[in-house]
Amino acid sequence: MAEDMGDGFEGRGEGFIELDRVEKVFEVRKKTGFMKRERREVRAVDSLSFRVARGEMVGYIGPNGAGKSTTIKMLTGILAPSGGSLRVAGIDPSRERRRLAHRIGVVFGQRTTLWWDLPLIDSYKLMHRMYRIPDARYRENLDRLVELLDLADLLDVPVRQLSLGQRMRGDIAAALLHDPDVLYLDEPTIGLDVISKSRVREFLREVNAERGTTVLLTTHDLQDIEQLCSRVMVIDHGRLMYDGPLAGLHEAGESERTLVVDLERELPPIEVPEARVVKVEGPRQWLAFPAGTSAAPLVARIAAEYPLVDLSVREPDIEAVIAKMYAEKATA
Amino acid sequence: MIGSVGTSRVLDGVRTYRMISAMWIRSTMAYRASFVMTTLGNFTATAFDFVAILLMFSRVDALGGYALPEIAFLYGLSSVAFGLADLSLGSMERLGRRVRDGTLDTLLVRPAPVLAQMAADQFGLRRLGRVTQGTMVLVYALATVDIDWTPLKLLLMPVMILSGAGIFAAVFVAGAAFQFVAKDASEVQNAFTYGGTTLLQYPPTVFATELVRGVTFVLPLSFVNWLPATYVLGRPIPLGLPDWVAFLSPLVAVACCALAGLAWRAGLRSYRSTGS
Numbered sequence: 001m002a003e004d005m006g007d008g009f010e011g012r013g014e015g016f017i018e019l020d021r022v023e024k025v026f027e028v029r030k031k032t033g034f035m036k037r038e039r040r041e042v043r044a045v046d047s048l049s050f051r052v053a054r055g056e057m058v059g060y061i062g063p064n065g066a067g068k069s070t071t072i073k074m075l076t077g078i079l080a081p082s083g084g085s086l087r088v089a090g091i092d093p094s095r096e097r098r099r100l101a102h103r104i105g106v107v108f109g110q111r112t113t114l115w116w117d118l119p120l121i122d123s124y125k126l127m128h129r130m131y132r133i134p135d136a137r138y139r140e141n142l143d144r145l146v147e148l149l150d151l152a153d154l155l156d157v158p159v160r161q162l163s164l165g166q167r168m169r170g171d172i173a174a175a176l177l178h179d180p181d182v183l184y185l186d187e188p189t190i191g192l193d194v195i196s197k198s199r200v201r202e203f204l205r206e207v208n209a210e211r212g213t214t215v216l217l218t219t220h221d222l223q224d225i226e227q228l229c230s231r232v233m234v235i236d237h238g239r240l241m242y243d244g245p246l247a248g249l250h251e252a253g254e255s256e257r258t259l260v261v262d263l264e265r266e267l268p269p270i271e272v273p274e275a276r277v278v279k280v281e282g283p284r285q286w287l288a289f290p291a292g293t294s295a296a297p298l299v300a301r302i303a304a305e306y307p308l309v310d311l312s313v314r315e316p317d318i319e320a321v322i323a324k325m326y327a328e329k330a331t332a
Numbered sequence: 333m334i335g336s337v338g339t340s341r342v343l344d345g346v347r348t349y350r351m352i353s354a355m356w357i358r359s360t361m362a363y364r365a366s367f368v369m370t371t372l373g374n375f376t377a378t379a380f381d382f383v384a385i386l387l388m389f390s391r392v393d394a395l396g397g398y399a400l401p402e403i404a405f406l407y408g409l410s411s412v413a414f415g416l417a418d419l420s421l422g423s424m425e426r427l428g429r430r431v432r433d434g435t436l437d438t439l440l441v442r443p444a445p446v447l448a449q450m451a452a453d454q455f456g457l458r459r460l461g462r463v464t465q466g467t468m469v470l471v472y473a474l475a476t477v478d479i480d481w482t483p484l485k486l487l488l489m490p491v492m493i494l495s496g497a498g499i500f501a502a503v504f505v506a507g508a509a510f511q512f513v514a515k516d517a518s519e520v521q522n523a524f525t526y527g528g529t530t531l532l533q534y535p536p537t538v539f540a541t542e543l544v545r546g547v548t549f550v551l552p553l554s555f556v557n558w559l560p561a562t563y564v565l566g567r568p569i570p571l572g573l574p575d576w577v578a579f580l581s582p583l584v585a586v587a588c589c590a591l592a593g594l595a596w597r598a599g600l601r602s603y604r605s606t607g608s
Contacts, residue, residue: 026606078440080604094604101443113438117359129351130444158362 015051015087016214017075017182022048022084024070024238044070046238047084054181055212057204059225059246061322062235068218071235072184075216076106089181102131105175105213109187112171114159120170121155124177131178138177145173148203165196172200176207183207185217189224201227234322241325252325255316256288259295264307272305274298283309291316345448352452360457367458374461378415381533382407382469396537401477402565403535408470409557410532413496414525415463420497421504423454425518425525428511431603440604447596450508477565485564491582492564496556498585500525502592503551509592512599528553536562536570544570555584 024045029037045067052058062068073079074086077093077100086093091100114123128138146152149169154162162170168188175183188204189197205228207213217224225232225246232249234242242252249255259275262284269277275289275298289298295313302308360367385407389400398406427450430436439449479485507521514520528547536544536558547553548571562569563578 073437076437076441078437078604082605097440098443098445101441104441106438106441108438111435111438115355115359117362118355122355122358126351126355130348130442 016054016089017052018087020049020085022074022086023082024074024079025082043238048240050233050240050243052214054214056231057208057215057229059229059232060216060218061225061232066236067238068235072186072218076104076184102178103181105180105183107171107175107185107188109190112167113174114170116160117158119156119158123174127174127177133178141177141179145176148206149173165192168192168200182214185215187219189221204228249321251292255291255321257291257316258314259287259289259298260312260314261285261302261308262310264309270302270306272298272301345445348444348448349452352449353455356455357457370458371461374458375465378462378465396535398535401473404469404473405477405565406535406557406561407533408466408473409492409496409561410529411466412463412470413493413556414500414529415466416497417500417504419459419463421451421501422459424451424504424508425521426454427508428515428518431512431515446600479564480566488560488564492557492560495581495585499553499556499588502588503528505592506595509595509599512603532557552584552588555581
């Protein structure tokens, strides 16, 4: 297995998930007439290389059709890549799909794997048998998951009667019963209310810390990333656009933070060299300044020169940052 | 492939099938009344098939030279064989839908054979209705038909039913494999499965020779009942074939299943290289 891990990979550290120039090309047939069809190649994933270390929690984001789910499908062994090499826990996913299945847990946010008409516990019993989880291990994992995800009262309830948030917690538990090394989460908080969202996030943090589970998360909810992932990968048109800490994404996207100041009275727009006023509403003014710089000197200057009552700093919206990034790359 | 690896794969498939079908049976039992109604419905719907034949016989004495008990014999054999295949693999026709809505992927991330998971999907005990109805017609036929029983003919009875189920099972699997390519082809599959069993409920003598040839040499459905049953009934074998073809059904069934298995693998491979 050690030999498998080494070949052809460059870059940092020992990778637990390793992609080396992975490609996925689909042939799309479009109807152009009654019987005529036009063939077109679509490069869903284009020379994608990255590695994720064991125990990392990585956000994988990008617009719809960027290649996110194609990547996940290749990493879970559902799809075979058209080129390049791919390893998860030392296993080639598409060649040894079923061996890999024991090492990974998958949660598809919009598709439950639970049995609709049966009590929640029945789905877990099926997992127990299907994954051949040793009895003691199963009981131990189940107890811990029930405790962490607060499922005790739900085990005997038919899945169809669970709320969306309860079902998502149930699905996450089902994906973790067999002690997977890697957890893929596809939109785990989609459609959940604020409380359910924070509960799921808190749980994921705990699992990651407790078991060292490697987590790869695709999401449209950027708060998921902000609160969970120290590293984020942005993909578009099948290519990696950004790979690094969340903070760096702001710089890459030249994003701005907003300083909201409340003055004693209505005044003309504040004039300071570090920032520009973007909005004035009575005594309240909004100032934009680069996300990479500190707010302290700016605040000090305003406090010295203007009658300041209150202030707050707002972090930039990552969605906007990414959109801006795409726009720049597209014009470049 | 053959030998211990193959055996363990088959055992794994059977184990998976049993686990998942058991879950579906329990799901069904969550709605007992609905289960009873759909089973009765299944029974009644198939029974009407036979009522149609009975009505025909109120006007005529024979159909293609076959009397009512003989037709009932063909009907019963075809229905029981098809019913068994439909009971165990009938859900395969849903494959196209699972490809289209993406739920096939949830089967692919589990450590179990996809074919077994798919076959057991939505396992419907209600389909016992058809088997029951077919068995009743077959019992009626055996009680009324005039057969010159020999040990060989007796042996042929269970062999015929199991081989027939095997041939229909192969059609179900091959049809599903085809749906990997043509995602909305479940109707095409139905034409061969449900259409095939209806065809076999009538004697081969009422059909054009070309059709009989087609279902003998191209899609070998006539090995389900026509060829072995005409032998048992002491009737001339269709197409002037020799008597021994009556005993080929098990071989034909095995060959069909092997081909269907290959088609399934090719279909799944194509899905995994192209996605939905």
